[in-house]
Amino acid sequence: MDVKKILITNAAIDVIEELKDKFGPLMFHQSGGCCDGSSPMCFEDGDFKIGDSDVLLGTIYGCLFYMSRDQYEYWKHTQLTLDVTPGRGSSFSLEIPMGVRFLIRSRLFTMEELETLQKNDEAASN
Template identity: 70%
Template structure:
């Protein structure tokens, strides 16, 4: 069985459920952009246009999680875990009005995990 590249904490899953009730189906994107660095951002599904320069790392609670390909080059050796913390980010992410923001924990893959890791489309 493939090792998942993207996981989520219980707090993140709870927030995703809350946001789904408010906004319907969701998606995530983590860029290396100027506004929020590499903060994961949550959008209504289809609100953020992905393209050939985006990599889908997997799904969390039925929501696809994308990363810009150039950012993925830096993170491809890690397993990411989506989490949530109190505070206000400066993004357009859907959780911001709730006084919380998503963030990422990372763990370097072992050699064995790296061989067994997957991304959607592989």
């Protein structure tokens, strides 16, 4: 069973394609801040400095997606989906001038999916 921690909608893919045309390679970071600080933020690849307090969730549409470790501890039981919605956030994310903002939708993993993820994590650490 292939279980992914992060997925993406077609609407988000459309926005990413437009942003890649303008800025080149991109990356995402999901912090645990309040208000728009808890929204996923899109940056030119390398413009956000990743540290030991960040977890790589995976790659979506060619973009690395990171989350702060504290936030990951709250959400590690959920599958996240990157989506977009109309409106302007108040962050430094690249999509803001387009009149849309990225957001996260989530659902709880099943027990079978959690077991698969745990096995995958154990195999990766060996």
